[in-house]
Amino acid sequence: MIQNDFLLYLIGFAAAAAASFAFSPLFRIIAVRFNVMDHPNTSVKTHRESTPYLGGCAIALGFILSLICTRFLSTHPIGSLLPIQGIFLGGGLILILGLVDDTVAGGLSFKEKFAIQFFASAVLIVYGIQINFIQPRWLAWIVTVVWVTGVMNAINIIDIMDGLAGGISMIVALAFLFISLPTEQIYVNITSACLAGSVAGFLPVNLSSKRKMFMGDTGSLFIGFVLAALSLGTQYTGTHNAAIIAPILILGVPLYDTFFVMLIRYRKGISPFLGSRDHFALRLEKMGFTRPQIVFMAVGASLCLGFAAWLTTRIWFWYAVALYAVIFTLSWFIGIWLARVNIEK
Numbered sequence: 611m612i613q614n615d616f617l618l619y620l621i622g623f624a625a626a627a628a629a630s631f632a633f634s635p636l637f638r639i640i641a642v643r644f645n646v647m648d649h650p651n652t653s654v655k656t657h658r659e660s661t662p663y664l665g666g667c668a669i670a671l672g673f674i675l676s677l678i679c680t681r682f683l684s685t686h687p688i689g690s691l692l693p694i695q696g697i698f699l700g701g702g703l704i705l706i707l708g709l710v711d712d713t714v715a716g717g718l719s720f721k722e723k724f725a726i727q728f729f730a731s732a733v734l735i736v737y738g739i740q741i742n743f744i745q746p747r748w749l750a751w752i753v754t755v756v757w758v759t760g761v762m763n764a765i766n767i768i769d770i771m772d773g774l775a776g777g778i779s780m781i782v783a784l785a786f787l788f789i790s791l792p793t794e795q796i797y798v799n800i801t802s803a804c805l806a807g808s809v810a811g812f813l814p815v816n817l818s819s820k821r822k823m824f825m826g827d828t829g830s831l832f833i834g835f836v837l838a839a840l841s842l843g844t845q846y847t848g849t850h851n852a853a854i855i856a857p858i859l860i861l862g863v864p865l866y867d868t869f870f871v872m873l874i875r876y877r878k879g880i881s882p883f884l885g886s887r888d889h890f891a892l893r894l895e896k897m898g899f900t901r902p903q904i905v906f907m908a909v910g911a912s913l914c915l916g917f918a919a920w921l922t923t924r925i926w927f928w929y930a931v932a933l934y935a936v937i938f939t940l941s942w943f944i945g946i947w948l949a950r951v952n953i954e955k
Contacts, residue, residue, distance in 0.1 A: 615799065619787065622680040622800055623807035630672030630811030637664040638815070638823045646713050648824055661822055663712060665812055666829025670705050672808035673836070674698070680800050693797045696737025697839050700730040704762065704835045708828030717827075720883045724759065730835060731758035739842050743854065758838040764864035765834030766827060767871060768908075771891050771901055773817050776825065777909040778863050779833045780809040785860045785916030786840040789923060798843040805836050837861065846923055852930040859919035859937065863912045866890070870945055893951040 641647065641662030648663045677698075681691060707726045711717040734740065735751055744750040769775035787802035815823050825833075841857040858865060867890050874888040875881065894904045918937060922930040 615796070618680055618684055619799055619803040621683065622676050622803040623810070625679050626672045626676035626804045626807030627811035628672075629675050630668050630808040631814065632811075633668040633671050634665060634812060634815040634823060635821070637667045638662045638821065640664060641823065644713075646826075648826070661824050663824035663826035664828065665816060665823040665825040666705075666708055666712075666827070666832055668815075669808045669812050669825060669829045670701070670832050672811055673804050676804040676807060677801065680804065684796070684800065691797050691800070693737050693739050693795070693839075693843065694801060696734050696739055697801060697836060699737075700733035700839070701832055701835050703730040703733070704831050705828060708826065708831045712826040712828050727759045727762055727831075728755050731755040731838075734758060734839055734842070739839050741842060754842065757842075758835065760865075760868070761838035761841065761861060762831050762834035764861065764868040765837065766830040768864045768867050768889070768891070769825065769830040770889055771905060772822070773813060773902075773905045774891060774908055775830055775833070775864075776809050776813045776816055777905055778912045779837065780806050780813070781909055781912045781916060782837055782860055782864075783809065783840065785912075785919065786837070786844060789846070789856065789860070789916075789920045790844045795843050798840055801836065802840055805833065805840070809833065834864075852927050852934070853923040855934060856919040856922055859915045859922070859934075862915040862937075862941075863908055866941060866945075870948070873945075874949065887953050890948050893948045893953055896951050896953055 641664040646662060646664050647660045649660045677694065681694065684691065703726060707718070707723065707730075711723065732751075732755060735754055740754040741750045741757065744753055765775055765779060768778065783802045783806035787799055787806065790798045790802070812825065812829070815821065816825065841861065844857070846853040846856040870890055871886065871888045872882040875884070875886055878886075880886065891904050891908065894907070895901065899907075915937070918933060922933060925933075
């Protein structure tokens with residue numbers, strides 16, 4: 611048994627990274643063998659060669675094994691770790707959803723996906739993982755389901771470039787770990803460390819030029835589900851109520867891209883549930899930035915937003931409000947700047 615929590619988090623991160631990295635080649639072989647490949651056969655695809663995409667299975671397996679390991683190494687009461695069961699059960703449903711969508715020809719309709727995502731979100735509520743500052747309770751349940759579903763799909767939407775979704779997700783998970791230290795619910799800290807490690811172990815495979823693999827919907831939806839659960843387990847308002855917006859900042863990059871793309875699609879008169887090339891990353895590429903530069907900028911922005919979120923939980927109320935105003939104003943003008951890029955040419 612390990613008494614030192616920081617050592618426990620470090621072990622969870624390292625074990626998850628090692629397991630994810632070790633299992634990635636195995637799932638790549640399985641993907642190639644059973645033709646679970648992402649073929650660039652539509653105009654919205656951004657890669658040029660058919661690529662295996664069962665990386666999400668390696669991420670999920672590394673996460674689950676490391677979480678089980680740290681659970682048994684922890685000296686904390688079982689009750690404090692009970693919400694992890696809810697993450698396991700709900701995450702399992704999302705993992706199956708992603709696998710079916712990745713492997714079945716034509717995938718699932720967005721209505722079918724939403725139905726399963728709503729049910730998985732409800733599982734979290736059963737285990738006490740929900741928004742607590744909204745009354746009445748039934749309204750809090752509805753907002754929780756909408757939030758969890760939105761975060762899942764936000765991570766899925768930004769998975770359009772090697773290292774983009776993975777790099778941002780790792781930063782977001784670490785942000786939830788550090789913003790919750792030292793007194794938050796222990797399950798948040800352990801789960802954050804394990805998720806960050808499992809994504810870190812997959813990134814070298816995702817960024818490889820010869821043995822590349824995508825995480826697929828299996829990975830992006832699963833990661834999004836866990837991140838959404840983590841965002842609901844942290845107390846942000848110990849200093850003042852303005853800090854309640856902190857999780858929106860932490861998840862700022864994927865949420866920003868989601869709303870940006872939906873707005874652009876609405877202006878074009880097309881369904882927000884249809885794929886398009888309107889993402890901020892592809893617009894930056896159209897402007898001449900290389901993909902490594904775009905990923906670096908996006909991960910850097912996520913890191914800055916994570917720090918800003920942590921800062922808002924520590925500073926005076928009106929300083930936090932001013933910081934929010936600066937961030938949202940800057941985001942607005944960046945959106946106007948990006949929207950001017952003609953992505954169709």
